Amino acid sequence: xxxxxxxxxxxxxxxxxxxxxxxxxxxxxxxxxxxxxxxxxxxxxxxxxxxxxxxxxxxxxxxxxxxxxxxxxxxxxxxxxxxxxxxxxxxxxxxxxxxx
Amino acid sequence: xxxxxxxxxxxxxxxxxxxxxxxxxxxxxxxxxxxxxxxxxxxxxxxxxxxxxxxxxxxxxxxxxxxxxxxxxxxxxxxxxxxxxxxxxxxxxxxxxxxxxxxxxxxxxxxxxxxxxxxxxxxxxxxxxxxxxxxxxxxxxxxxxxxxxxxxxxxxxxxxxxxxxxxxxxxxxxxxxxxxxxxxxxxxxxxxxxxxxxxxxxxxxxxxxxxxxxxxxxxxxxxxxxxxxxxxxxxxxxxxxxxxxxxxxxxxxxxxxxxxxxxxxxxxxxxxxxxxxxxxxxxxxxxxxxxxxxxxxxxxxxxxxxxxxxxxxxxxxxxxxxxxxxxxxxxxxxxxxxxxxxxxxxxxxxxxxxxxxxxxxxxxxxxxxxxxxxxxxxxxxxxxxxxxxxxxxxxxxxxxxxxxxxxxxxxxxxxxxxxxxxxxxxxxxxxxxxxxxxxxxxxxxxxxxxxxxxxxxxxxxxxxxxxxxxxxxxxxxxxxxxxxxxxxxxxxxxxxxxxxxxxxxxxxxxxxxxxxxxxxxxxxxxxxxxxxxxxxxxxxxxxxxxxxxxxxxxxxxxxxxxxxxxxxxxxxxxxxxxxxxxxxxxxxxxxxxxxxxxxxxxxxxxxxxxxxxxxxxxxxxxxxxxxxxxxxxxxxxxxxxxxxxxxxxxxxxxxxxxxxxxxxxxxxxxxxxxxxxxxxxxxxxxxxxxxxxxxxxxxxxxxxxxxxxxxxxxxxxxx
Numbered sequence: 181x182x183x184x185x186x187x188x189x190x191x192x193x194x195x196x197x198x199x200x201x202x203x204x205x206x207x208x209x210x211x212x213x214x215x216x217x218x219x220x221x222x223x224x225x226x227x228x229x230x231x232x233x234x235x236x237x238x239x240x241x242x243x244x245x246x247x248x249x250x251x252x253x254x255x256x257x258x259x260x261x262x263x264x265x266x267x268x269x270x271x272x273x274x275x276x277x278x279x280x
Numbered sequence: 281x282x283x284x285x286x287x288x289x290x291x292x293x294x295x296x297x298x299x300x301x302x303x304x305x306x307x308x309x310x311x312x313x314x315x316x317x318x319x320x321x322x323x324x325x326x327x328x329x330x331x332x333x334x335x336x337x338x339x340x341x342x343x344x345x346x347x348x349x350x351x352x353x354x355x356x357x358x359x360x361x362x363x364x365x366x367x368x369x370x371x372x373x374x375x376x377x378x379x380x381x382x383x384x385x386x387x388x389x390x391x392x393x394x395x396x397x398x399x400x401x402x403x404x405x406x407x408x409x410x411x412x413x414x415x416x417x418x419x420x421x422x423x424x425x426x427x428x429x430x431x432x433x434x435x436x437x438x439x440x441x442x443x444x445x446x447x448x449x450x451x452x453x454x455x456x457x458x459x460x461x462x463x464x465x466x467x468x469x470x471x472x473x474x475x476x477x478x479x480x481x482x483x484x485x486x487x488x489x490x491x492x493x494x495x496x497x498x499x500x501x502x503x504x505x506x507x508x509x510x511x512x513x514x515x516x517x518x519x520x521x522x523x524x525x526x527x528x529x530x531x532x533x534x535x536x537x538x539x540x541x542x543x544x545x546x547x548x549x550x551x552x553x554x555x556x557x558x559x560x561x562x563x564x565x566x567x568x569x570x571x572x573x574x575x576x577x578x579x580x581x582x583x584x585x586x587x588x589x590x591x592x593x594x595x596x597x598x599x600x601x602x603x604x605x606x607x608x609x610x611x612x613x614x615x616x617x618x619x620x621x622x623x624x625x626x627x628x629x630x631x632x633x634x635x636x637x638x639x640x641x642x643x644x645x646x647x648x649x650x651x652x653x654x655x656x657x658x659x660x661x662x663x664x665x666x667x668x669x670x671x672x673x674x675x676x677x678x679x680x681x682x683x684x685x686x687x688x689x690x691x692x693x694x695x696x697x698x699x700x701x702x703x704x705x706x707x708x709x710x711x712x713x714x715x716x717x718x719x720x721x722x723x724x725x726x727x728x729x730x731x732x733x734x735x736x737x738x739x740x741x742x743x744x745x746x747x748x749x750x751x752x753x754x755x756x757x758x759x760x761x762x763x764x765x766x767x768x769x770x771x772x773x774x775x776x777x778x779x780x781x782x783x784x785x786x787x788x789x790x791x792x793x794x795x796x797x798x799x800x801x802x803x804x805x806x807x808x809x810x811x812x813x814x815x816x817x818x819x820x821x822x823x824x825x826x827x828x829x830x831x832x833x834x835x836x837x838x839x840x841x842x843x844x845x846x847x848x849x850x851x852x853x854x855x856x857x858x859x860x861x862x863x864x865x866x867x868x869x870x871x872x873x874x875x876x877x878x879x880x881x882x883x884x885x886x887x888x889x890x891x892x893x894x895x896x897x898x899x900x901x902x903x904x905x906x907x908x909x910x911x912x913x914x915x916x917x918x919x920x921x922x923x924x925x926x927x928x929x930x931x932x933x934x935x936x937x938x939x940x941x942x943x944x945x946x947x948x949x950x951x952x953x954x955x956x957x958x959x960x961x962x963x964x965x966x967x968x969x970x971x972x973x974x975x976x977x978x979x980x981x982x983x984x985x986x987x988x989x990x991x992x993x994x995x996x997x998x999x
Contacts (some may be wrong), residue, residue: 203983276976 187228194221206272208260212253219249290342294335294584295353295370298380298426301331306419307323313412322395325415329391333384335451340377348374348831350503352432365875366500369432375832378637378825378947379429379569383643386561387422389801393652394418394553396797400659401551404666405455405462414454414551421447425562429569433500434490437570441486441534444563449476451554461551461700472547478543482533489526492519504575505813513580524577524584527570528591533569535621538595542895544618548610552655555610560617560651568621568640571628575833579631586753589629593749598892600766604773604877605888608704609654616730617647619763623745626756632748634826634836638816639745641825642737646729646809652802653723654704656794657778660716661703664790694899701787708788710868713779715791720779722802727775729809731768731853739850744818747845761852768853772860781868818842979982 194217201214223242230238264270305328313321359366394414402408424447428440453472459465494500496519497508513520531537536544547559558564571578571588580583596619603615612928620643634804702708713720729736732743742764749757783789793799816825818841826836863876872900878885887893973984 199986203979206979246376272978275978 184228184232187224191225194218194224198204203274208256208270208272211272212256216249216253219245288345290346290351291335291338292342292351292372294338295372295430296355297335298332298370298384298430299423301335302328302419302423302426303653304328306423309412309416309419312545313416316412317703318399318411319395321412321415322391322398325419326388326391328419329388332426333381333388334420336380336384337379338512339372340374340381341376343372343377343831344828345680348828350832358436364500365497366433366435369434370430371432371502373832374828374830375569375637375895376429378641378829380426382565382641383425383562384422386644386648386805387418387425387557388649388653389804390557390561391415391418393556393655393798393801394551396795397553397652397655397659399553400662404662405454406456410454414451415667417447417450417454419554421451421558421563428566433502434505435500437492437573438483438486441530441566442483444558444566445476445479445483445534447564448479448547448558449473451558452550453553454554455549455764460704461702463700463792467623468549471543471549475543475547478540479533482530482540485526485529485533489530491525492523492526496523502573505552506588508581509577517581520577521581521584524574524581525587525678527574527577528584528588531567531570531588531625532591534570535566535625536562536595537567537591537622537625538598538620541595541599541618542898545611545614545891548608548614550612552651552658554615555650556651556655557882559614560647564621565624565640566615567646568624568628568636571625572833573633574631574944575628575633578629585631586733587629589626589749589753589756592622592625592627592629593756593763594622594997595619596626596763597759597766598622598768600763601888602891603770604766605875605876605885605890606770607706607889608702609657609706609709609774609778610651611702612706612770613647613650613654616650616770617769617856620647620730622763623742623760626760627745627748629848630748630752630756632745632752632836633833634816634823634829635741635744635748638825639738639741641815642741642809642812645805645812646736646738649802649805649809650726650730651724652798652805653719653726654728656719656798656802657709657712657716657723658703659794660712660719661785661787661799662789663792664715665701665703665787666847667790667792668786676975701785703787706774707869708785709778709783710781710785710788711779711783712788712791715783715789715838718793718799719802722799722806723779724775725809729769729812731767731771731857732764732849733853734812734846734850735810737809739846740813740817743841743846744816744839747818747839747842747851750842750845751839763850765852765856768856769860772857773864776860776864777821777869780865784869784871902953 197215198214198218198221198267201217202211205211205214223245226242226245230236260270263275267274303505305324308324309316309321316324350371353370353372354367356368358368364548389789390479395692398411398414400412402414405453421444424440426440427443428437431440449472452475453469455462456472457464457466459467490500493505496512497999499505499508509520509780529540532540544559544564548555550559561794578588599615599622603612603619606612606615620639624636624639624643626986627639729738746757746760746764749760783791814822816823818839820840830836835948867876869876875885875889881888890896973980
């Protein structure tokens, strides 16, 4: 059996990659993908620990996360489409109309 | 209360009506007067005054059935401070009732007369709207005079004292924008101011007396003052002397005695009913009333009494000499009034209170009669003058436009001189006994009463004063006798000049008699002037007034008739009238002729003519230094010193320096401003730096979130 440390390390690597992706990319689609990556890194940690502690609650949480992520993507993509319609591009650095 | 019961106990509860009814009349005229006809206004005012007279009669009746018992009728609370309790209380005793009767009785007759007089006066002066105002003032005067005579304390008396002073001021300046000949000028206003200011000097004396009285005797109330006075007089008599002498200053102001009499001749600027009511019959006698009321004080200090008597006697003689040299019919009467007031003051000064009050009453009758008759003469001449000026035109009284009148007065009357016609100048009269017979006989009655011819009222009252003087102070007796001689002389001169001889102007030739509304009140006064002596005949059992007043001022000896005194005074009066006939009656004055007395008397007559230059003397001695002092105080002390130096330089300068340098520049700018500005600067700097974080890049926010999460997690893990 693969020790749980490996899962955690993988999860951390994936999360970091996702976080770096969110911070460094300008295309919202890529950012969404990075967010998915981070969510799934978390999911992986949940599932790993669920197995270690032999409970279902971690797995159930994963389902919730997946469902919420799907909903989030749906809302997010809709927003991106609308932004594109009005601004003709989706560069995230140009979305600064709330700047103080 | 049943009437039958009241008849037995007295009508004291009516006392406040003395003041309230005239005030009511005043209010009715003030509010509705605009829509009333002149007759209505006059009727309301006369009824108000008449009601006061009826109340006075009822009060006098009440006093007599209660055997002169003094009754105080509380009316309103006024001042309550510590021990000082001053209420508005009506004091009804025989003395105040006497004054009430004189004031309201003569006052009512004058109200009625004034309906006729003012009707024409406002038309000659083209100010018909002012008719109502006159009667409002008259009612106000009656109310104030009633407060004066019915007050229960010196302070209440003072309220009335000031009230009548105010009315006097208002009525002297009734035609405030013209002089006595209706030319545009401030002469009448100046006369009003002169009266008011001179009376201020007198009021200062009254107030000082009041303060001393309160300080040393502890009260203003008559009875309490009189009760406390003997003990004080025993310990330190100078206090009572000071009080009585300060009071004399007030008396000199109000009753026109030396040295403050100068306002009364000028007060003739008022309409003639005012001269009769206020400046002859009632207000000016307030001083005599005050001394009589204060009899218990004066009796304590014979020195003060002597000074009062001397002031009165000197005034009587002095003013009588001036009256000889006057040409204005009202000025003669004005100086005569001063002289007669001198008789009264001398009488009360000598302690002959009954004689003084007796003369006050008879004088009110005959002097009101003389003044009102003089008013009738003046209006008669005015009528003649206007009838001439308008021959061929409409009747003048039909209310012509003001402009039209001005043009006419522009080319003057149809007299032989360009000056404005003076209907009051006796040199413009003459022969009026034919054109104004009723007025002539009325005037004769007043003259004989004033001259002291048997059996007219003035004979009895004047002789009583002379007899008292003879018994007490011989010098005063001689002064008063000579004054009585002059009195008869100037009245004789007036009669010859006004009513006898030939008319010296066309106006006098065409003079018209006055209407009945004016002559009927005069007839009543004439009857009183003839028969008024019956009040107090010098025979056993006939001292009615003396007996009546003894209720209030104590028993006074009723002197029997002294044939010597009466004889001397009658001979003097007849002699004076004879001399006046020799000078003025035998050879009547011709038009433009100088007074026949001027040549033989020379500079003496010039002095009489010019009132012995007293006004000029006051001008040099008091008014000029006063003006100079005022100028000095205004220019140098007030403006240069107080305004420029103290206020501008010292106070404003210091203030400016403190505010500008110390407070503004240092404390405010360097201290407070700097402190708060530094906070502002700090906030500014902080926000400038903090806003850099808000760069609008979503990713930088995300980085912040990440760092935050890492920090929090790191803290949680590592702690």
